[in-house]
Amino acid sequence: MASEYHRGDMDISEQVATFNLFNGLTKWGSLAIASMLLLLVLWFCTPAGFLAGFISAVVMFGLGVVFLREKPAADH
Template sequence: MADQHAETAHDHVHGKMETSAQSSMYLLFLEMVKWCSLSMAALILMLVVWFAVGAGFIAGFVSAAVVSVVGFFALRGKKSEQH
């Protein structure tokens, strides 16, 4: 029984594992972190301008909207020619 378990533990050949699922999950994670970071930055900016600076809701909303639009164009991915 122990010999059979030892044989199956060493059946793995380095470099032969299919990693496409792991790669796509990692790319999805990076995309989510990127967009969530932009959202959090816009929210924090709006709250800081609104409450800490005292400029009001409209100024905070406008500054968050500007950061969101600029961030969207800066962070959007380029379409690859393969797809």
């Protein structure tokens, strides 16, 4: 029975898809939480107010999208 096992023959496409989904949700969820946290801290904990917090959160979210998006794979 043990001799019938061949390392590397199993289809792992579902595991790869789950791994990529988890990483994507972690990445984008962290960006959303960080932007919301920035908004709330500036709004309630400083005299800057809502407008400054909102603008800062939008800028942070925009920069996060630019830096965290998927890069095209390099063709070798």
